[in-house]
Amino acid sequence: MIEFTGFRWVPEYIQGFVKDLPLRWACEEAGLAYKMRLLDFADLHTDEYRRLHPFEQVPAMIDGPLELFETGSILLHLAEKAPWVLQGGGLPRTRTWVFAALTSVEPYVAAYFNTPNASVEDLMTMLTRLNKWMKGRQYLESTFSVGDIMMAFVLRNLVEPGLLGEFPDLEAYHRRCEERPAFRRAYSAHMDSFEGKNV
Amino acid sequence: MIEFTGFRWVPEYIQGFVKDLPLRWACEEAGLAYKMRLLDFADLHTDEYRRLHPFEQVPAMIDGPLELFETGSILLHLAEKAPWVLQGGGLPRTRTWVFAALTSVEPYVAAYFNTPNASVEDLMTMLTRLNKWMKGRQYLESTFSVGDIMMAFVLRNLVEPGLLGEFPDLEAYHRRCEERPAFRRAYSAHMDSFEGKNV
Numbered sequence: 300m301i302e303f304t305g306f307r308w309v310p311e312y313i314q315g316f317v318k319d320l321p322l323r324w325a326c327e328e329a330g331l332a333y334k335m336r337l338l339d340f341a342d343l344h345t346d347e348y349r350r351l352h353p354f355e356q357v358p359a360m361i362d363g364p365l366e367l368f369e370t371g372s373i374l375l376h377l378a379e380k381a382p383w384v385l386q387g388g389g390l391p392r393t394r395t396w397v398f399a400a401l402t403s404v405e406p407y408v409a410a411y412f413n414t415p416n417a418s419v420e421d422l423m424t425m426l427t428r429l430n431k432w433m434k435g436r437q438y439l440e441s442t443f444s445v446g447d448i449m450m451a452f453v454l455r456n457l458v459e460p461g462l463l464g465e466f467p468d469l470e471a472y473h474r475r476c477e478e479r480p481a482f483r484r485a486y487s488a489h490m491d492s493f494e495g496k497n498v
Numbered sequence: 499m500i501e502f503t504g505f506r507w508v509p510e511y512i513q514g515f516v517k518d519l520p521l522r523w524a525c526e527e528a529g530l531a532y533k534m535r536l537l538d539f540a541d542l543h544t545d546e547y548r549r550l551h552p553f554e555q556v557p558a559m560i561d562g563p564l565e566l567f568e569t570g571s572i573l574l575h576l577a578e579k580a581p582w583v584l585q586g587g588g589l590p591r592t593r594t595w596v597f598a599a600l601t602s603v604e605p606y607v608a609a610y611f612n613t614p615n616a617s618v619e620d621l622m623t624m625l626t627r628l629n630k631w632m633k634g635r636q637y638l639e640s641t642f643s644v645g646d647i648m649m650a651f652v653l654r655n656l657v658e659p660g661l662l663g664e665f666p667d668l669e670a671y672h673r674r675c676e677e678r679p680a681f682r683r684a685y686s687a688h689m690d691s692f693e694g695k696n697v
Binding site: 349367376409410 | 590
């Protein structure tokens with residue numbers, strides 16, 4: 300069975316934002332069974348864990364003999380296991396959107412949280428561009444993919460600060476993704492695990 | 499023939515750091531023919547270009563009917579066209595390192611250039627971890643891959659500020675990558691194009 304690493308516990312404001320959530324979501328979409336290996340922060344900085352994840356972070360994945368790290372890379376591995384569910388416009392376009400979420404959007408989201416005043420303008424520029432792309436589209440490509448999982452997960456950070464309100468197409472897209480039953484199941488399992496349930 | 503978009507001209511301090519360079523490098527490694535579509539900055543912000551690259555950046559790629567953007571995604575497409583040259587430890591591990599370069603290292607490099615004092619410590623932490631991984635290794639995996647191309651390209655930014663000097667394994671690795679004849683050819687072509695040569 301596929302195994303992911305995650306945290307046994309994180310502060311409340313980070314719950315719902317740790318990157319095992321998109322992996323759980325992909326498994327729920329595809330009907331892939333998975334189990335979690337829950338870790339304490341100190342467990343990451345050991346020689347044993349470093350062999351699995353050189354940057355000492357979560358998530359990492361073990362699938363038989365294959366060990367991977369990096370959320371985007373693991374999502375693409377899952378997309379190859381269940382292509383009919385997880386590869387919207389085919390693998391090359393799906394790959395493109397996973398990278399886009401992590402390198403064309405997330406860095407601007409992170410910068411906004413670090414230095415809001417200095418970074419809000421760049422973030423708005425990128426969201427304006429993505430909003431244009433979403434006009435008339437239900438998902439990033441013709442059908443749902445792990446690209447949508449990654450993008451919706453990155454956009455999640457912008458809901459509470461109210462930053463999606465200016466972008467109606469993007470806001471509707473984000474809501475559409477999170478209303479999927481697979482997301483709701485993954486989210487519940489993710490949140491429950493911090494209380495020691497369903498692990 | 500594969501076509502990449504790039505800039506007709508950029509200021510001197512950016513020459514050698516635009517992301518068509520890793521794509522040219524991969525093509526040189528694999529013996530894949532490519533041509534460039536060189537653009538002015540204003541060309542990116544048009545409806546026509548937005549259909550190719552929603553975030554209005556370079557590079558994008560056209561390969562027959564397939565249009566892609568995001569450097570990492572394009573590199574992985576090239577790695578599928580020439581797997582024997584460009585997929586060091588197999589596609590899943592190669593993918594992992596392309597993501598690692600762009601999401602576990604590059605954001606810290608970018609933050610360092612934006613706010614050196616506030617960001618140097620985080621960057622050093624990530625470089626220390628990567629340096630540990632490189633101990634006793636020639637490349638990120640057993641043989642060279644597009645993961646090395648992406649990582650070496652990101653590390654390039656740290657040579658002139660002298661930040662690799664503290665990490666001998668990483669510095670030797672970066673030098674090893676850039677000494678490859680394919681890099682030298684790609685670099686020359688990249689630099690020449692800004693002078694209107696070899697385009």
